[in-house]
Amino acid sequence: MPVGRVIRMVGGFCYIKNEQGDTIIAIPRGKLRLSEDITVGDLVDYTLINSEQGVIEGVHPRSSILKRPFVSNVTRVAIVFAHKNPDFNYFLLDRFLVMVEAYNLKPLILFNKSDLIDKETAEKNVEPYRRIGYQVICTSTKSGEGKDELLEEISSDATVLAGPSGVGKSALVNMLAPGYNLETGAVSKKTRRGRQTTREVRLLSLTGRNGFIFDTPGFTQLDLDFISRRELADCFIEFSKHEEECRFMGCLHQQEPGCQVKTAVETGEIEQWRYENFILFLEELKALENRKYLRNRRCREKRR
Ligand SMILES: Nc1nc2c(ncn2[C@@H]2O[C@H](COP(=O)(O)OP(=O)(O)O)[C@@H](O)[C@H]2O)c(=O)[nH]1
Ligand SMILES: [Mg+2]
Ligand SMILES: [Zn+2]
The missing domain is CATH 3.40.50.300 (P-loop containing nucleotide triphosphate hydrolases)
Structure with missing residues:
Protein backbone atom coordinates (compact mmCIF):
# COMPACT_ATOMS: atom_id res chain seq x y z
CA MET A 1 0.00 0.00 0.00
CA PRO A 2 1.35 3.49 -0.79
CA VAL A 3 2.56 5.65 2.06
CA GLY A 4 2.28 9.39 2.44
CA ARG A 5 2.81 12.07 5.04
CA VAL A 6 0.04 14.30 6.33
CA ILE A 7 1.04 17.86 5.54
CA ARG A 8 -2.17 19.75 6.22
CA MET A 9 -5.69 19.22 7.53
CA VAL A 10 -8.55 21.34 6.25
CA GLY A 11 -12.15 20.80 7.25
CA GLY A 12 -12.46 17.02 7.28
CA PHE A 13 -9.80 16.43 4.62
CA CYS A 14 -6.13 15.60 4.85
CA TYR A 15 -3.52 16.64 2.38
CA ILE A 16 -0.95 13.93 2.10
CA LYS A 17 2.28 13.97 0.19
CA ASN A 18 3.53 10.68 -1.18
CA GLU A 19 7.07 9.49 -1.86
CA GLN A 20 6.90 10.81 -5.43
CA GLY A 21 6.12 14.27 -4.10
CA ASP A 22 2.51 14.31 -5.31
CA THR A 23 -0.22 15.68 -3.09
CA ILE A 24 -3.38 13.66 -2.52
CA ILE A 25 -6.52 14.79 -0.77
CA ALA A 26 -7.79 12.04 1.49
CA ILE A 27 -10.46 11.22 4.00
CA PRO A 28 -9.97 8.73 6.82
CA ARG A 29 -11.43 5.25 6.67
CA GLY A 30 -14.09 4.13 9.15
CA LYS A 31 -13.23 4.70 12.78
CA LEU A 32 -10.14 6.85 12.22
CA ARG A 33 -10.80 10.38 13.37
CA LEU A 34 -8.99 13.48 12.16
CA SER A 35 -7.20 15.48 14.86
CA GLU A 36 -7.54 12.55 17.22
CA ASP A 37 -6.07 9.57 15.44
CA ILE A 38 -4.46 11.49 12.61
CA THR A 39 -2.42 14.66 12.75
CA VAL A 40 0.04 16.69 10.70
CA GLY A 41 3.36 14.86 10.48
CA ASP A 42 1.85 11.37 10.49
CA LEU A 43 2.90 8.72 8.03
CA VAL A 44 -0.22 7.01 6.69
CA ASP A 45 -1.13 4.12 4.41
CA TYR A 46 -3.64 5.12 1.79
CA THR A 47 -5.55 3.80 -1.19
CA LEU A 48 -6.43 5.88 -4.22
CA ILE A 49 -9.96 6.58 -5.45
CA ASN A 50 -8.64 8.48 -8.48
CA SER A 51 -5.34 10.19 -9.29
CA GLU A 52 -5.84 12.97 -6.74
CA GLN A 53 -8.14 11.57 -4.08
CA GLY A 54 -7.71 8.78 -1.63
CA VAL A 55 -8.66 7.13 1.63
CA ILE A 56 -6.39 6.85 4.67
CA GLU A 57 -6.30 3.23 5.78
CA GLY A 58 -3.97 3.39 8.75
CA VAL A 59 -1.45 5.44 10.70
CA HIS A 60 2.15 4.36 11.31
CA PRO A 61 3.52 4.38 14.85
CA ARG A 62 4.84 7.82 15.77
CA SER A 63 8.41 8.50 16.82
CA SER A 64 7.29 11.52 18.83
CA ILE A 65 4.17 13.46 19.60
CA LEU A 66 3.68 17.04 20.78
CA LYS A 67 0.44 18.50 22.06
CA ARG A 68 -0.94 21.96 21.36
CA PRO A 69 0.13 22.22 18.61
CA PHE A 70 -0.64 18.59 17.98
CA VAL A 71 2.13 17.44 15.65
CA THR A 216 2.37 26.34 13.65
CA PRO A 217 0.35 28.99 15.46
CA GLY A 218 2.81 28.61 18.34
CA PHE A 219 2.76 26.57 21.50
CA THR A 220 -0.08 27.31 23.83
CA GLN A 221 0.62 24.56 26.30
CA LEU A 222 3.67 25.39 28.28
CA ASP A 223 2.58 23.91 31.58
CA LEU A 224 5.34 21.79 32.94
CA ASP A 225 2.87 19.08 33.89
CA PHE A 226 4.64 16.44 31.83
CA ILE A 227 7.60 16.11 34.19
CA SER A 228 8.11 15.47 37.88
CA ARG A 229 10.22 17.51 40.26
CA ARG A 230 12.85 14.79 40.22
CA GLU A 231 13.19 14.98 36.46
CA LEU A 232 13.49 18.75 36.23
CA ALA A 233 17.25 18.93 36.88
CA ASP A 234 17.85 16.58 33.93
CA CYS A 235 16.34 19.25 31.70
CA PHE A 236 19.04 21.71 32.77
CA ILE A 237 21.88 20.05 30.90
CA GLU A 238 24.72 21.92 32.58
CA PHE A 239 23.64 20.63 36.03
CA SER A 240 24.38 17.00 35.21
CA LYS A 241 28.11 16.94 35.78
CA HIS A 242 27.66 18.50 39.24
CA GLU A 243 24.67 16.59 40.53
CA GLU A 244 26.53 13.29 40.74
CA GLU A 245 28.64 14.92 43.45
CA CYS A 246 25.69 16.06 45.59
CA ARG A 247 25.80 14.61 49.07
CA PHE A 248 22.30 13.16 48.96
CA MET A 249 20.93 10.90 46.33
CA GLY A 250 17.76 12.41 44.89
CA CYS A 251 18.96 15.89 45.85
CA LEU A 252 16.55 18.45 44.43
CA HIS A 253 19.30 21.13 44.52
CA GLN A 254 17.14 23.42 46.57
CA GLN A 255 18.02 23.59 50.29
CA GLU A 256 19.97 20.38 50.76
CA PRO A 257 23.40 20.59 52.43
CA GLY A 258 26.35 19.48 50.33
CA CYS A 259 24.58 20.29 47.08
CA GLN A 260 27.21 20.64 44.36
CA VAL A 261 24.82 22.31 41.94
CA LYS A 262 24.46 25.17 44.41
CA THR A 263 28.24 25.29 44.84
CA ALA A 264 28.62 25.55 41.07
CA VAL A 265 26.21 28.50 41.10
CA GLU A 266 28.32 30.18 43.77
CA THR A 267 31.54 29.70 41.80
CA GLY A 268 29.85 30.99 38.66
CA GLU A 269 30.14 27.71 36.76
CA ILE A 270 26.36 27.64 36.53
CA GLU A 271 24.67 30.92 35.65
CA GLN A 272 22.72 32.47 38.49
CA TRP A 273 19.66 33.19 36.31
CA ARG A 274 19.54 29.60 35.07
CA TYR A 275 19.46 28.41 38.63
CA GLU A 276 16.82 30.99 39.54
CA ASN A 277 14.63 29.80 36.67
CA PHE A 278 15.18 26.22 37.80
CA ILE A 279 13.94 27.10 41.30
CA LEU A 280 10.90 28.90 39.90
CA PHE A 281 10.00 25.86 37.80
CA LEU A 282 10.55 23.62 40.79
CA GLU A 283 8.09 25.69 42.85
CA GLU A 284 5.64 25.55 40.00
CA LEU A 285 5.89 21.77 39.83
CA LYS A 286 5.42 21.55 43.57
CA ALA A 287 2.21 23.57 43.30
CA LEU A 288 1.03 21.39 40.42
CA GLU A 289 1.74 18.20 42.36
CA ASN A 290 -0.06 19.55 45.43
CA ARG A 291 -3.06 20.46 43.38
CA LYS A 292 -3.13 17.01 41.82
CA TYR A 293 -2.82 15.41 45.25
CA LEU A 294 -5.70 17.46 46.65
CA ARG A 295 -7.86 16.69 43.66
CA ASN A 296 -7.23 12.97 44.02
CA ARG A 297 -7.96 13.11 47.73
CA ARG A 298 -11.25 14.86 47.12
CA CYS A 299 -12.16 12.18 44.61
CA ARG A 300 -11.34 9.46 47.11
CA GLU A 301 -13.41 11.13 49.80
CA LYS A 302 -16.38 11.44 47.48
CA ARG A 303 -16.23 7.76 46.72
CA ARG A 304 -16.38 6.76 50.37
N1 LIG B 1 13.39 43.34 11.19
C1 LIG B 1 13.00 42.08 11.04
N2 LIG B 1 11.68 41.79 11.06
C2 LIG B 1 11.29 40.50 10.91
C3 LIG B 1 12.24 39.46 10.73
N3 LIG B 1 11.57 38.29 10.63
C4 LIG B 1 10.26 38.59 10.72
N4 LIG B 1 10.08 39.93 10.88
C5 LIG B 1 8.80 40.64 11.03
O1 LIG B 1 8.20 40.27 12.26
C6 LIG B 1 6.78 40.22 12.15
C7 LIG B 1 6.25 38.87 12.65
O2 LIG B 1 6.65 37.84 11.80
P1 LIG B 1 5.88 36.44 11.73
O3 LIG B 1 6.67 35.58 10.80
O4 LIG B 1 4.44 36.61 11.44
O5 LIG B 1 6.04 35.94 13.24
P2 LIG B 1 5.42 34.63 13.92
O6 LIG B 1 4.23 35.10 14.71
O7 LIG B 1 6.48 34.14 14.85
O8 LIG B 1 5.08 33.66 12.85
C8 LIG B 1 6.47 40.50 10.68
O9 LIG B 1 6.14 41.86 10.57
C9 LIG B 1 7.77 40.21 9.97
O10 LIG B 1 7.92 40.96 8.79
C10 LIG B 1 13.65 39.80 10.72
O11 LIG B 1 14.54 38.98 10.57
N5 LIG B 1 13.95 41.13 10.87
MG1 LIG C 1 3.31 32.67 12.32
ZN1 LIG D 1 22.09 18.97 44.67
Whole structure:
Protein backbone atom coordinates (compact mmCIF):
# COMPACT_ATOMS: atom_id res chain seq x y z
CA MET A 1 0.00 0.00 0.00
CA PRO A 2 1.35 3.49 -0.79
CA VAL A 3 2.56 5.65 2.06
CA GLY A 4 2.28 9.39 2.44
CA ARG A 5 2.81 12.07 5.04
CA VAL A 6 0.04 14.30 6.33
CA ILE A 7 1.04 17.86 5.54
CA ARG A 8 -2.17 19.75 6.22
CA MET A 9 -5.69 19.22 7.53
CA VAL A 10 -8.55 21.34 6.25
CA GLY A 11 -12.15 20.80 7.25
CA GLY A 12 -12.46 17.02 7.28
CA PHE A 13 -9.80 16.43 4.62
CA CYS A 14 -6.13 15.60 4.85
CA TYR A 15 -3.52 16.64 2.38
CA ILE A 16 -0.95 13.93 2.10
CA LYS A 17 2.28 13.97 0.19
CA ASN A 18 3.53 10.68 -1.18
CA GLU A 19 7.07 9.49 -1.86
CA GLN A 20 6.90 10.81 -5.43
CA GLY A 21 6.12 14.27 -4.10
CA ASP A 22 2.51 14.31 -5.31
CA THR A 23 -0.22 15.68 -3.09
CA ILE A 24 -3.38 13.66 -2.52
CA ILE A 25 -6.52 14.79 -0.77
CA ALA A 26 -7.79 12.04 1.49
CA ILE A 27 -10.46 11.22 4.00
CA PRO A 28 -9.97 8.73 6.82
CA ARG A 29 -11.43 5.25 6.67
CA GLY A 30 -14.09 4.13 9.15
CA LYS A 31 -13.23 4.70 12.78
CA LEU A 32 -10.14 6.85 12.22
CA ARG A 33 -10.80 10.38 13.37
CA LEU A 34 -8.99 13.48 12.16
CA SER A 35 -7.20 15.48 14.86
CA GLU A 36 -7.54 12.55 17.22
CA ASP A 37 -6.07 9.57 15.44
CA ILE A 38 -4.46 11.49 12.61
CA THR A 39 -2.42 14.66 12.75
CA VAL A 40 0.04 16.69 10.70
CA GLY A 41 3.36 14.86 10.48
CA ASP A 42 1.85 11.37 10.49
CA LEU A 43 2.90 8.72 8.03
CA VAL A 44 -0.22 7.01 6.69
CA ASP A 45 -1.13 4.12 4.41
CA TYR A 46 -3.64 5.12 1.79
CA THR A 47 -5.55 3.80 -1.19
CA LEU A 48 -6.43 5.88 -4.22
CA ILE A 49 -9.96 6.58 -5.45
CA ASN A 50 -8.64 8.48 -8.48
CA SER A 51 -5.34 10.19 -9.29
CA GLU A 52 -5.84 12.97 -6.74
CA GLN A 53 -8.14 11.57 -4.08
CA GLY A 54 -7.71 8.78 -1.63
CA VAL A 55 -8.66 7.13 1.63
CA ILE A 56 -6.39 6.85 4.67
CA GLU A 57 -6.30 3.23 5.78
CA GLY A 58 -3.97 3.39 8.75
CA VAL A 59 -1.45 5.44 10.70
CA HIS A 60 2.15 4.36 11.31
CA PRO A 61 3.52 4.38 14.85
CA ARG A 62 4.84 7.82 15.77
CA SER A 63 8.41 8.50 16.82
CA SER A 64 7.29 11.52 18.83
CA ILE A 65 4.17 13.46 19.60
CA LEU A 66 3.68 17.04 20.78
CA LYS A 67 0.44 18.50 22.06
CA ARG A 68 -0.94 21.96 21.36
CA PRO A 69 0.13 22.22 18.61
CA PHE A 70 -0.64 18.59 17.98
CA VAL A 71 2.13 17.44 15.65
CA SER A 72 3.85 14.11 15.21
CA ASN A 73 7.20 12.68 14.18
CA VAL A 74 9.09 15.83 15.08
CA THR A 75 12.83 15.24 15.44
CA ARG A 76 13.93 18.77 16.18
CA VAL A 77 12.61 21.82 17.92
CA ALA A 78 14.01 25.16 16.89
CA ILE A 79 13.21 27.61 19.66
CA VAL A 80 12.83 31.01 18.08
CA PHE A 81 13.20 34.34 19.80
CA ALA A 82 13.91 37.76 18.39
CA HIS A 83 16.89 39.81 19.51
CA LYS A 84 14.31 42.55 19.90
CA ASN A 85 10.78 43.52 18.87
CA PRO A 86 9.44 41.60 20.76
CA ASP A 87 12.16 41.68 23.42
CA PHE A 88 13.57 38.34 24.24
CA ASN A 89 12.86 36.55 27.45
CA TYR A 90 15.24 34.19 29.28
CA PHE A 91 12.49 32.73 31.42
CA LEU A 92 10.38 31.69 28.45
CA LEU A 93 13.42 30.39 26.58
CA ASP A 94 14.35 28.17 29.53
CA ARG A 95 10.79 26.91 29.65
CA PHE A 96 10.94 25.87 26.02
CA LEU A 97 14.29 24.19 26.66
CA VAL A 98 12.78 22.17 29.51
CA MET A 99 10.06 21.03 27.15
CA VAL A 100 12.51 20.00 24.44
CA GLU A 101 14.76 18.16 26.87
CA ALA A 102 11.83 16.42 28.54
CA TYR A 103 10.55 15.19 25.17
CA ASN A 104 14.06 14.08 24.25
CA LEU A 105 14.11 16.04 21.02
CA LYS A 106 17.10 17.79 19.49
CA PRO A 107 17.12 21.47 20.41
CA LEU A 108 18.32 24.41 18.38
CA ILE A 109 18.06 28.04 19.45
CA LEU A 110 17.42 30.73 16.87
CA PHE A 111 17.78 34.42 17.54
CA ASN A 112 15.98 36.16 14.72
CA LYS A 113 15.84 39.82 13.65
CA SER A 114 19.64 40.19 13.74
CA ASP A 115 19.25 43.16 11.44
CA LEU A 116 17.75 45.17 14.30
CA ILE A 117 20.77 45.13 16.62
CA ASP A 118 24.53 45.47 16.52
CA LYS A 119 26.92 42.55 16.68
CA GLU A 120 27.96 43.16 20.28
CA THR A 121 24.44 43.10 21.66
CA ALA A 122 23.73 39.99 19.60
CA GLU A 123 26.77 38.30 21.09
CA LYS A 124 25.62 39.20 24.60
CA ASN A 125 22.27 37.49 23.99
CA VAL A 126 23.60 34.26 22.55
CA GLU A 127 26.83 33.72 24.46
CA PRO A 128 25.33 32.33 27.70
CA TYR A 129 23.44 29.63 25.83
CA ARG A 130 26.46 28.65 23.76
CA ARG A 131 28.43 28.34 26.97
CA ILE A 132 25.82 25.95 28.37
CA GLY A 133 26.31 23.84 25.28
CA TYR A 134 23.38 24.77 23.10
CA GLN A 135 23.71 25.44 19.44
CA VAL A 136 22.59 28.95 18.61
CA ILE A 137 22.16 30.50 15.19
CA CYS A 138 21.44 34.18 14.60
CA THR A 139 19.17 34.82 11.66
CA SER A 140 17.50 37.62 9.80
CA THR A 141 14.75 37.06 7.28
CA LYS A 142 15.43 40.58 6.02
CA SER A 143 19.16 40.25 5.28
CA GLY A 144 19.28 36.47 4.90
CA GLU A 145 21.84 36.14 7.69
CA GLY A 146 22.14 32.60 9.01
CA LYS A 147 20.02 31.10 6.25
CA ASP A 148 22.60 28.68 4.80
CA GLU A 149 23.86 27.62 8.21
CA LEU A 150 20.32 26.94 9.38
CA LEU A 151 19.30 25.05 6.24
CA GLU A 152 22.41 22.90 6.53
CA GLU A 153 21.77 22.23 10.21
CA ILE A 154 18.17 21.07 9.84
CA SER A 155 18.50 19.58 6.35
CA SER A 156 17.38 16.09 7.30
CA ASP A 157 15.22 16.85 10.32
CA ALA A 158 11.51 17.33 10.81
CA THR A 159 11.71 20.64 12.60
CA VAL A 160 9.03 22.47 14.47
CA LEU A 161 9.49 26.13 15.30
CA ALA A 162 8.51 27.04 18.83
CA GLY A 163 8.44 30.52 20.24
CA PRO A 164 6.18 33.46 21.01
CA SER A 165 4.11 35.27 18.36
CA GLY A 166 5.79 37.94 16.36
CA VAL A 167 9.36 36.64 16.53
CA GLY A 168 9.33 35.67 12.85
CA LYS A 169 8.56 31.95 12.75
CA SER A 170 6.44 32.15 9.61
CA ALA A 171 8.93 34.52 8.00
CA LEU A 172 11.67 31.96 8.72
CA VAL A 173 9.59 29.17 7.21
CA ASN A 174 9.08 31.36 4.13
CA MET A 175 12.84 31.85 3.95
CA LEU A 176 13.58 28.12 4.24
CA ALA A 177 10.72 26.85 2.12
CA PRO A 178 9.90 29.61 -0.33
CA GLY A 179 6.92 29.28 -2.61
CA TYR A 180 4.38 28.69 0.13
CA ASN A 181 4.07 32.39 0.98
CA LEU A 182 2.78 32.00 4.49
CA GLU A 183 1.09 34.97 6.02
CA THR A 184 3.20 36.94 8.49
CA GLY A 185 1.91 39.53 10.91
CA ALA A 186 3.25 42.86 12.01
CA VAL A 187 4.22 43.30 15.64
CA SER A 188 1.72 45.62 17.27
CA LYS A 189 3.21 49.03 18.02
CA LYS A 190 0.93 49.41 21.00
CA THR A 191 1.38 46.12 22.87
CA ARG A 192 4.82 45.40 21.37
CA ARG A 193 3.63 41.85 20.91
CA GLY A 194 3.02 39.76 17.86
CA ARG A 195 -0.44 39.05 16.57
CA GLN A 196 -1.64 35.55 15.94
CA THR A 197 -1.64 35.37 12.16
CA THR A 198 -0.88 31.67 11.81
CA ARG A 199 -3.95 29.59 12.56
CA GLU A 200 -3.19 26.19 11.14
CA VAL A 201 -0.40 23.67 11.32
CA ARG A 202 1.34 22.90 8.05
CA LEU A 203 4.25 20.74 7.07
CA LEU A 204 6.45 22.14 4.34
CA SER A 205 9.38 20.66 2.46
CA LEU A 206 12.74 22.35 2.78
CA THR A 207 14.04 23.54 -0.56
CA GLY A 208 16.38 20.97 -2.07
CA ARG A 209 16.66 18.89 1.12
CA ASN A 210 15.05 15.83 2.62
CA GLY A 211 13.87 17.65 5.69
CA PHE A 212 10.55 19.18 6.63
CA ILE A 213 9.56 22.18 8.61
CA PHE A 214 6.28 22.77 10.47
CA ASP A 215 4.62 26.13 10.58
CA THR A 216 2.37 26.34 13.65
CA PRO A 217 0.35 28.99 15.46
CA GLY A 218 2.81 28.61 18.34
CA PHE A 219 2.76 26.57 21.50
CA THR A 220 -0.08 27.31 23.83
CA GLN A 221 0.62 24.56 26.30
CA LEU A 222 3.67 25.39 28.28
CA ASP A 223 2.58 23.91 31.58
CA LEU A 224 5.34 21.79 32.94
CA ASP A 225 2.87 19.08 33.89
CA PHE A 226 4.64 16.44 31.83
CA ILE A 227 7.60 16.11 34.19
CA SER A 228 8.11 15.47 37.88
CA ARG A 229 10.22 17.51 40.26
CA ARG A 230 12.85 14.79 40.22
CA GLU A 231 13.19 14.98 36.46
CA LEU A 232 13.49 18.75 36.23
CA ALA A 233 17.25 18.93 36.88
CA ASP A 234 17.85 16.58 33.93
CA CYS A 235 16.34 19.25 31.70
CA PHE A 236 19.04 21.71 32.77
CA ILE A 237 21.88 20.05 30.90
CA GLU A 238 24.72 21.92 32.58
CA PHE A 239 23.64 20.63 36.03
CA SER A 240 24.38 17.00 35.21
CA LYS A 241 28.11 16.94 35.78
CA HIS A 242 27.66 18.50 39.24
CA GLU A 243 24.67 16.59 40.53
CA GLU A 244 26.53 13.29 40.74
CA GLU A 245 28.64 14.92 43.45
CA CYS A 246 25.69 16.06 45.59
CA ARG A 247 25.80 14.61 49.07
CA PHE A 248 22.30 13.16 48.96
CA MET A 249 20.93 10.90 46.33
CA GLY A 250 17.76 12.41 44.89
CA CYS A 251 18.96 15.89 45.85
CA LEU A 252 16.55 18.45 44.43
CA HIS A 253 19.30 21.13 44.52
CA GLN A 254 17.14 23.42 46.57
CA GLN A 255 18.02 23.59 50.29
CA GLU A 256 19.97 20.38 50.76
CA PRO A 257 23.40 20.59 52.43
CA GLY A 258 26.35 19.48 50.33
CA CYS A 259 24.58 20.29 47.08
CA GLN A 260 27.21 20.64 44.36
CA VAL A 261 24.82 22.31 41.94
CA LYS A 262 24.46 25.17 44.41
CA THR A 263 28.24 25.29 44.84
CA ALA A 264 28.62 25.55 41.07
CA VAL A 265 26.21 28.50 41.10
CA GLU A 266 28.32 30.18 43.77
CA THR A 267 31.54 29.70 41.80
CA GLY A 268 29.85 30.99 38.66
CA GLU A 269 30.14 27.71 36.76
CA ILE A 270 26.36 27.64 36.53
CA GLU A 271 24.67 30.92 35.65
CA GLN A 272 22.72 32.47 38.49
CA TRP A 273 19.66 33.19 36.31
CA ARG A 274 19.54 29.60 35.07
CA TYR A 275 19.46 28.41 38.63
CA GLU A 276 16.82 30.99 39.54
CA ASN A 277 14.63 29.80 36.67
CA PHE A 278 15.18 26.22 37.80
CA ILE A 279 13.94 27.10 41.30
CA LEU A 280 10.90 28.90 39.90
CA PHE A 281 10.00 25.86 37.80
CA LEU A 282 10.55 23.62 40.79
CA GLU A 283 8.09 25.69 42.85
CA GLU A 284 5.64 25.55 40.00
CA LEU A 285 5.89 21.77 39.83
CA LYS A 286 5.42 21.55 43.57
CA ALA A 287 2.21 23.57 43.30
CA LEU A 288 1.03 21.39 40.42
CA GLU A 289 1.74 18.20 42.36
CA ASN A 290 -0.06 19.55 45.43
CA ARG A 291 -3.06 20.46 43.38
CA LYS A 292 -3.13 17.01 41.82
CA TYR A 293 -2.82 15.41 45.25
CA LEU A 294 -5.70 17.46 46.65
CA ARG A 295 -7.86 16.69 43.66
CA ASN A 296 -7.23 12.97 44.02
CA ARG A 297 -7.96 13.11 47.73
CA ARG A 298 -11.25 14.86 47.12
CA CYS A 299 -12.16 12.18 44.61
CA ARG A 300 -11.34 9.46 47.11
CA GLU A 301 -13.41 11.13 49.80
CA LYS A 302 -16.38 11.44 47.48
CA ARG A 303 -16.23 7.76 46.72
CA ARG A 304 -16.38 6.76 50.37
N1 LIG B 1 13.39 43.34 11.19
C1 LIG B 1 13.00 42.08 11.04
N2 LIG B 1 11.68 41.79 11.06
C2 LIG B 1 11.29 40.50 10.91
C3 LIG B 1 12.24 39.46 10.73
N3 LIG B 1 11.57 38.29 10.63
C4 LIG B 1 10.26 38.59 10.72
N4 LIG B 1 10.08 39.93 10.88
C5 LIG B 1 8.80 40.64 11.03
O1 LIG B 1 8.20 40.27 12.26
C6 LIG B 1 6.78 40.22 12.15
C7 LIG B 1 6.25 38.87 12.65
O2 LIG B 1 6.65 37.84 11.80
P1 LIG B 1 5.88 36.44 11.73
O3 LIG B 1 6.67 35.58 10.80
O4 LIG B 1 4.44 36.61 11.44
O5 LIG B 1 6.04 35.94 13.24
P2 LIG B 1 5.42 34.63 13.92
O6 LIG B 1 4.23 35.10 14.71
O7 LIG B 1 6.48 34.14 14.85
O8 LIG B 1 5.08 33.66 12.85
C8 LIG B 1 6.47 40.50 10.68
O9 LIG B 1 6.14 41.86 10.57
C9 LIG B 1 7.77 40.21 9.97
O10 LIG B 1 7.92 40.96 8.79
C10 LIG B 1 13.65 39.80 10.72
O11 LIG B 1 14.54 38.98 10.57
N5 LIG B 1 13.95 41.13 10.87
MG1 LIG C 1 3.31 32.67 12.32
ZN1 LIG D 1 22.09 18.97 44.67
